Amino acid sequence: MNELEARMVRAAFERLLGLPSWGVENTHGSFLALNFGAPSLVVGDVRSLLGAKPRRAVHVEGAYYCWIEQAFWTLSRDAARMTSADSPRPELQVALRDHLDGQALSAVGLQDRVLTLTFDLGSELTVEPWPGEALREDSCLWHLRDATHWLSLNADGRVTTERHAG
DSSP states (O other): OOHHHHHHHHHHHHTTTTOEEEEEEOOOOOOEEEEEEEEEEEEEEEETTTOOOEEEEEEEEEEEEEEEEEEEEEEEEEEEEEEESOOOOOHHHHHHHHHHHBEEEEEEETTEEEEEEETSSEEEEEOOOOOOOOOOOOOOEEEESSEEEEEEEEEESSSEEEEEOO
């Protein structure tokens, strides 16, 4: 990651400063999702699967959505480890609810490919490449979505941006 990309990442996360995280969840495997900002209703198109009645998916998401995908993450509170990407799911869900959901982002740290998000009530979320595991260069460690763009950090340290329809 070059200095321009590092500034872009810091600036994107700094827009979240003071906003509480909400809807924090372990979505699949080690994936982690956090919402920030005003909630809005996302209404999908009507879909019909073969032999099934038509359906429409509806969900709530924040103005900002952080999705930790192919990365190892650790949640600490007051310097004590609460949970991490490789913790048993029940422990992980309780720790996310009790030590991250509802905390406002207060600081952002970035060193090489390690992202540190510090929260106002003492929690810290550290996101980094999986230790000792080789990922494809284009594997995304994390993504941050706002109203118009996805910002992503790839395993090789490249930062990418992509427009989305919103």
